[in-house]
Amino acid sequence: MPDFQPVRDACEVMGGMTKLANKLGIPVPVVSGWAAGTRPVPIIRCVEIEELTGGEVTRKQLRPHDWWQIWPELRGEG
Template sequence: MTLSDYIKTQGRGGLTSLARTIGAHAPDLSRWAAGERPVPIERCVAIEAATGGAVSRIDLKPNDWQLIWPELTPKQKEVA
């Protein structure tokens, strides 16, 4: 789910509440959600946790998440 879509589902005050939860400024969060500025890497884990996984790190960094968090890459099953 995109950050913008998540905020829309939260109703009035949702953006401010999420910003407070992750320790960010509401205008910054608004810019991230609108795509005006990229979400800083250091905020992605907090957003994922605060949204209960609804907005994942992969959602926030779709083009380079594998480079940032290689542990999220599905492991290939070993063939015996």
């Protein structure tokens, strides 16, 4: 499975995978699994990542297959 670029982008914005994991209060291997595309990013973490990255990585990017079901209010946004 290919790398999941939005998580890798969030790591870059935050200064690395370890820094992102620390900010989220979770183990680095969890973030690594997201970045590898082997585990989906949990819904609650998507909002946190969007906020931590100042919107550089969005919920839509982190949940491309179901964001419109989770956050229907975002449907009209570009």
